[in-house]
Amino acid sequence: MELLVPKRQSVSIELNGERVACASAVKCVCVKERRAIRAFGEAEAVAWLERSPSYRLELSQLSVPRQIGRSSLWEMSDFRLVTVQDGVRTVYSGCEWQELTERADAGDGFLAEHAVMTARKRSREEEPV
Template sequence: MKGFPTSADIYLELDGRKIAVVQSYRAKAAKSSKNIEAFGESEPVATIEGQKSYTVELTRLYATDTAISDGIDFYNLTDFSLVICKPDRKVIYSGCEWSGIQEDGELNATVAERVTLTAARRIETTA
C-alpha cells in the first residue's frame, strides 16, 4: 500500500499524457432530483434521481516539461481528465472543461494558481 498522496499523484491528463501536476484539490458533487406527485396525495409518492454534476477546484498547477514543449496552454484545454491517486484507489474525473482560471506570479510562469473545472463523469478504480 502506498503512503500519503503527493502532488505527483494528482495530475491533469490529455490524450493519455500527463500535462500538469496539481498541489491540491477540492471536489464538489451535486445531484438534482425530482419529486413525483400523485393526484390527491399530500406528499410526493417518490423521488427520481436526476443528473450529477462535478465541480473541482485545483490549486497550483505546474505544467509538465512535455506539455510546455508541446505548447499546451491551460486556456485552450478541453475534454481533459483529472486523475487523483489515493492509497487504495484512483479517482478519475473525465470530460473536463475549465470554468475559471486565476493566475498570480511572474510573466511566462508555468504555474496556474487556481483552476476551477467541471467534469462530465467521475469513476473510481482500485489501485
C-alpha cells in the same frame, strides 16, 4: 516532459492519455439534483427525476510545463483529471474549465494558483501494489 508530484498523493490532468499538468491539491464537491414531477394543478410530487451527479473540482497550484503553455491549457475541453492517493486512483472525465486564476514567473513555467472545473463522471480503482 517531467512533472513533479508529491510521493503519497498526485494530481494530474490528462489529455488523450498524456499528462499535461499537475496540481498540489484538489477539492471535490459532488452535486446530485432531484426535480419534482407534478401532475397538472397538484401540489404534491407524483415522481422524482434524479439527474446524474456532477462534480465541481477546485485545484491549488496547478503547474504546466513550458512546452504546453497557458493558452493550450485553457483551450482544453473534455479532458481527464486523475488523482492518486493512498493507492486509490480516481479519474474524473468529461472535464471543462470554469475559472483559472493564473500567475507566471520568469523561467518557472506557468502556474495557476487556483483553478475550478466541472466533470461529468467519476470512477475509482485500487492501484496494484
